[in-house]
């Protein structure tokens with residue numbers, strides 16, 4: 749389920765086409781009707797932001813570690829390349845990871861809190877409506 753989210757697919761059915769464009773997730777999966785923002789009053793996608801931030805900080809730590817090795821001439825990389833790498837990581841990775849962070853967070857939430865019968869019925873209703 750989480751792997752489906754990591755690759756940007758619906759965590760419940762594995763269906764695609766979840767995004768209107770890169771930064772806009774549909775309200776529901778077009779295949780199975782799963783509602784992605786299950787708790788809009790609780791800032792549901794704050795978890796997605798945290799996942800994305802964790803990824804960027806992890807990559808920056810690796811980059812900083814390599815920078816230390818490069819400064820100490822342990823590895824044969826010019827240190828400026830790692831500074832450029834850090835800027836690229838800080839700017840590009842959050843943008844690239846944004847869609848997958850949302851679907852991954854949806855998958856984690858779905859794994860921790862399975863759909864209740866009301867949500868299952870709503871998903872089926874929306875899926876049936878969308879397929880007409």
Ligand SMILES: [Zn+2]
Nearest residue numbers: 758761777780
């Ligand atoms: Zn689905």
